[in-house]
Amino acid sequence: MSTADGAEALFQQAPCGYLTTTDDGTITRANDTFLDWAGYRRGDLLGTSVLRLLPVGDRILFSTHCLPQLLTAGAVSEVVVDVVAADRSRRACLLTATRSPAAGDRAAELRIIVFSIPERRAYEQELVATLHRAEASEAARVRAEEDLRRQALRDALTGLPNRAGLDAELTHRLAGAPAPFGLLFVDLDHFAAVNASLGTAAGDELLGVVAGRLRASVRESATVARLSGDEFVVADQLDAAAAVALAQRVQAALGVPLVVQGLEIVVSASVGVAVTASPEDTAERLLHHAAVAVHRAKAAGRRRVEVHDPACTDVAVDRLRLLGELRRAVAGGELRLHYQPRIGLAAGTMTGVEALVRWQHPERGLLPPAAFIDVAEESGLVRELGAWVLDTAVAQAARWADDPAHRTVEMAVNVSTRQLADPGLVAAVTAVLARHGLDPRLLVLEVTETALVTDPETAAATLHALKALGVGIAVDDFGTGYASLTYLQRFPVDELKIDRSFVMGLGVNDGDDAIVATCVQLAHAMGIRAVAEGVETEGQRLALVGMDCDFVQGYLFARPLTAGALEDWAPVDRTRDERAPVRTAG
Amino acid sequence: MNHLAADTAARRANVTVLGRPGGRTVVLVHGFGSGQEMWHRILPAFTGEHRVVLFDQAGAGHSDPAAYDRVRHSSLDGYAGDLLDVCAELDLHDVVLVAHSVGAMVAVRAAVAAPQRFSQLVLLAPSARYVDDPATGYEGGFSREDVEELLDSLDHNYFAWSAAVAPMIMGTPDRPELGEELTHAFRQTNPETARDFARVTFLSDSRDVLARVTTPTLVVQCRADALAPATAVRRVHEGIAGSVLVQLAAIGHCPHVSAPEETAAAVLTHLRNPG
Numbered sequence: 001m002s003t004a005d006g007a008e009a010l011f012q013q014a015p016c017g018y019l020t021t022t023d024d025g026t027i028t029r030a031n032d033t034f035l036d037w038a039g040y041r042r043g044d045l046l047g048t049s050v051l052r053l054l055p056v057g058d059r060i061l062f063s064t065h066c067l068p069q070l071l072t073a074g075a076v077s078e079v080v081v082d083v084v085a086a087d088r089s090r091r092a093c094l095l096t097a098t099r100s101p102a103a104g105d106r107a108a109e110l111r112i113i114v115f116s117i118p119e120r121r122a123y124e125q126e127l128v129a130t131l132h133r134a135e136a137s138e139a140a141r142v143r144a145e146e147d148l149r150r151q152a153l154r155d156a157l158t159g160l161p162n163r164a165g166l167d168a169e170l171t172h173r174l175a176g177a178p179a180p181f182g183l184l185f186v187d188l189d190h191f192a193a194v195n196a197s198l199g200t201a202a203g204d205e206l207l208g209v210v211a212g213r214l215r216a217s218v219r220e221s222a223t224v225a226r227l228s229g230d231e232f233v234v235a236d237q238l239d240a241a242a243a244v245a246l247a248q249r250v251q252a253a254l255g256v257p258l259v260v261q262g263l264e265i266v267v268s269a270s271v272g273v274a275v276t277a278s279p280e281d282t283a284e285r286l287l288h289h290a291a292v293a294v295h296r297a298k299a300a301g302r303r304r305v306e307v308h309d310p311a312c313t314d315v316a317v318d319r320l321r322l323l324g325e326l327r328r329a330v331a332g333g334e335l336r337l338h339y340q341p342r343i344g345l346a347a348g349t350m351t352g353v354e355a356l357v358r359w360q361h362p363e364r365g366l367l368p369p370a371a372f373i374d375v376a377e378e379s380g381l382v383r384e385l386g387a388w389v390l391d392t393a394v395a396q397a398a399r400w401a402d403d404p405a406h407r408t409v410e411m412a413v414n415v416s417t418r419q420l421a422d423p424g425l426v427a428a429v430t431a432v433l434a435r436h437g438l439d440p441r442l443l444v445l446e447v448t449e450t451a452l453v454t455d456p457e458t459a460a461a462t463l464h465a466l467k468a469l470g471v472g473i474a475v476d477d478f479g480t481g482y483a484s485l486t487y488l489q490r491f492p493v494d495e496l497k498i499d500r501s502f503v504m505g506l507g508v509n510d511g512d513d514a515i516v517a518t519c520v521q522l523a524h525a526m527g528i529r530a531v532a533e534g535v536e537t538e539g540q541r542l543a544l545v546g547m548d549c550d551f552v553q554g555y556l557f558a559r560p561l562t563a564g565a566l567e568d569w570a571p572v573d574r575t576r577d578e579r580a581p582v583r584t585a586g
Numbered sequence: 587m588n589h590l591a592a593d594t595a596a597r598r599a600n601v602t603v604l605g606r607p608g609g610r611t612v613v614l615v616h617g618f619g620s621g622q623e624m625w626h627r628i629l630p631a632f633t634g635e636h637r638v639v640l641f642d643q644a645g646a647g648h649s650d651p652a653a654y655d656r657v658r659h660s661s662l663d664g665y666a667g668d669l670l671d672v673c674a675e676l677d678l679h680d681v682v683l684v685a686h687s688v689g690a691m692v693a694v695r696a697a698v699a700a701p702q703r704f705s706q707l708v709l710l711a712p713s714a715r716y717v718d719d720p721a722t723g724y725e726g727g728f729s730r731e732d733v734e735e736l737l738d739s740l741d742h743n744y745f746a747w748s749a750a751v752a753p754m755i756m757g758t759p760d761r762p763e764l765g766e767e768l769t770h771a772f773r774q775t776n777p778e779t780a781r782d783f784a785r786v787t788f789l790s791d792s793r794d795v796l797a798r799v800t801t802p803t804l805v806v807q808c809r810a811d812a813l814a815p816a817t818a819v820r821r822v823h824e825g826i827a828g829s830v831l832v833q834l835a836a837i838g839h840c841p842h843v844s845a846p847e848e849t850a851a852a853v854l855t856h857l858r859n860p861g
Binding site for chain 2: 023024025049051055056057058059060061062063064065067068069071072081082128132
């Protein structure tokens with residue numbers, strides 16, 4: 001066999017398929033191995049395009065990738081293609097090719113080697129399928145995470161964005177939006193009453209309706225969110241005038257009566273409006289400004305729209321800061337009780353004390369109740385504060401009662417309107433008395449006229465229950481409210497405390513003289529004691545003696561004192577047997 | 587990917603500027619399948635007289651991978667936007683756009699969006715739609731199933747094309763100046779973006795855009811073009827009012843690669859004697 005014959009045999013019977021083509025892919029030679037493998041006769045292929053051997057996808061790849069690369073770089077390697085066999089079946093193969101450029105009269109030639117790779121192809125298909133599955137599951141994971149994130153940003157009840165969702169949306173919108181941007185803080189009035197009287201299911205239904213109405217009364221572009229409870233936010237690209245107009249529309253929409261669980265309810269809302277004033281205004285600041293404004297709307301009588309006024313910020317901010325500090329003060333032991341002696345006017349001796357709360361503020365010093373009691377009342381913090389005062393005062397009274405070195409005195413404790421309305425008050429008083437082992441007759445609870453008027457039935461029931469415990473009841477600040485004699489007779493009252501404003505006018509203002517005298521007479525007519533507060537001068541004392549007032553309290557005798565100072569002020573031996581509990585138990 | 591994309595359009599698109607600095611500007615827009623190296627063989631015909639600007643389409647060649655945006659680059663307008671960004675950044679005017687394959691439709695969209703920038707369009711083996719549209723009797727050359735099969739083929743070559751697989755380069759002793767570098771350039775194809783680009787290329791329809799072209803246009807057709815059959819190329823020619831159609835002797839889809847001299851001659855003749 002000659003070398004040429006040997007080379008020819010090697011070409012024809014090589015362990016792989018060989019094809020040669022011109023630059024444009026026209027087949028010029030095909031070896032036996034390729035023909036056997038693909039089932040073609042030589043005449044079928046010569047002169048035809050190699051592209052015809054490829055299915056359409058591979059044909060595109062070969063045209064766009066392999067041929068240009070061969071012509072430019074001179075080689076391609078290990079491209080995976082299918083060859084369409086004579087029987088139309090597809091045979092997976094690996095294609096490697098080089099280009100031999102034209103030389104002399106020999107034209108350029110593409111030399112193509114084809115390896116059959118059924119197994120490798122199977123593996124590759126498996127790998128590619130795995131890859132796609134991994135991609136799909138990654139995509140599913142990303143989707144699931146997005147869903148989760150979306151849910152975390154949504155309020156489940158109304159489907160609106162929640163606080164976090166609002167923050168995210170606002171931050172995004174403020175970044176992209178040209179000023180001005182307006183935000184409405186919508187707070188439903190008296191929502192707690194709906195929850196309390198109709199149940200939380202009704203409350204939830206109401207919130208759903210409110211959410212729907214808010215959404216329906218704003219533009220598509222507006223953000224509507226539920227912050228918490230009965231607080232909603234509407235935000236959109238609005239100037240101040242448009243924001244107020246929208247606030248009024250929102251109020252009108254919410255004000256349409258609705259039926260919840262068979263009952264017609266009319267919802268009203270207070271709205272605080274804030275509009276961006278500068279590009280530096282963040283979502284947080286805008287929300288805060290609107291919250292301050294809605295706080296003002298509430299304070300001014302609800303069902304109002306208040307626009308954030310930068311000048312007002314300080315007052316409102318102070319208030320909010322104060323509330324936060326007070327919350328910490330109650331929990332952190334910054335509250336103190338001072339005790340103001342009450343003197344039996346006839347004998348001139350101490351028979352009891354009134355416990356008065358003070359706040360030992362870390363920066364501002366000792367604060368009187370006037371500096372913080374309003375904030376406590378508004379926020380509901382007054383309940384915790386009241387509970388602390390009651391417990392501390394009763395504990396102190398019990399210590400004095402048990403201490404032979406100190407005189408036993410009545411302890412008068414103020415009870416706020418909220419406390420009186422609290423169904424748990426009687427149980428709490430019972431528990432406190434039991435815990436500290438104080439004789440109930442040594443405790444006097446002082447309630448205001450206003451507290452009695454607010455919910456007379458509940459107040460009467462509570463006071464009767466307290467009375468049954470043996471606790472005394474005093475009406476505080478008497479004369480400033482509207483309680484008539486007959487009205488007062490509904491309550492088991494032991495004591496009228498005449499308001500200091502009348503006492504101060506004694507001897508100066510004839511009208512005040514008449515009022516105080518009438519109050520004392522009224523008390524005696526009801527068979528109860530009269531107590532004058534705020535006695536500061538000897539003249540006032542003498543006037544009260546002349547009116548036959550029973551007890552007095554005021555700077556003339558003593559300021560409110562700490563427990564230790566009081567012990568020094570009223571040594572036991574002075575009045576040991578002069579304590580005279582005038583009121584009768586039961 | 588969190589890498590910041592390059593801060594200039596030119597760097598994102600791996601722009602190369604060659605040729606005569608004061609010459610008329612020719613921007614070469616490559617098509618599906620590679621990057622600017624595709625123009626290698628035709629360059630010498632232009633660089634003597636023209637200023638030649640080459641770039642890589644997003645996701646192809648040496649373009650900045652961080653600049654590839656699956657959303658922006660899910661339509662040909664995204665690619666056209668990239669091209670216009672490059673032109674604006676380099677302050678190119680009176681530009682001759684020479685575009686190949688799907689790059690031709692990128693160029694058409696750019697020329698419609700900013701006609702003042704371009705003086706001539708040269709479209710090599712263009713097709714405004716690859717998939718047949720039986721409703722209008724349009725023959726793009728491929729069925730929907732064909733395109734699916736193409737995407738399939740891309741998958742099968744996933745491993746062959748990943749940079750991780752070292753290519754077995756057969757020697758090309760007679761062309762030492764090419765070999766390595768160009769082969770490497772071809773190997774840059776990212777399987778993922780190639781798949782995306784294939785989808786955009788083969789599923790887009792630019793027929794409506796053709797009528798809005800006002801730039802003088804030369805349409806160059808090859809014989810036996812597997813990607814842009816005669817019917818598709820003719821549709822481009824007919825769609826662009828006043829366009830000139832030139833039929834080359836070159837076979838296949840890449841005349842600038844397989845027949846650079848003939849292709850360059852046709853283009854240059856037209857530029858010297860437009861219309």
